[in-house]
Amino acid sequence: MTGAALSLIVTNARIRTGDPVRPWVTALGLQDGKLAVLGTAAEILKLIRADTTVIDAHGGLLALPPGVTMGSHVVVTVAPDGSPTLNHSPEEA
Numbered sequence: 001m002t003g004a005a006l007s008l009i010v011t012n013a014r015i016r017t018g019d020p021v022r023p024w025v026t027a028l029g030l031q032d033g034k035l036a037v038l039g040t041a042a043e044i045l046k047l048i049r050a051d052t053t054v055i056d057a058h059g060g061l062l063a064l065p066p067g068v069t070m071g072s073h074v075v076v077t078v079a080p081d082g083s084p085t086l087n088h089s090p091e092e093a
Helices: 041-045
Strands: 008-011 014-016 027-031 034-039 053-056 061-063 074-078 084-088
Touching (some): 034 041
Parallel strands (some): 008 053, 014 061
Antiparallel strands (some): 008 027, 027 034
């Protein structure tokens, strides 16, 4: 991840990464619409800036869609109950 601010952080989630080394994390950060960082809330919240949007997933489950890797364009939508959904964006880098 570069030094630029994260535009969106999702915390308090159960995120299935598909990575056998670190199969579950609790937070993620997006930078310019791209997946920039995965980790714990403590790790990710260190990267917050004044203009960063933070979504509390309230323990909800997020599974990274197949093919999503660092730098992938993703779209996070938030349901009325506050639960986020992560999807591939049709936009390419």
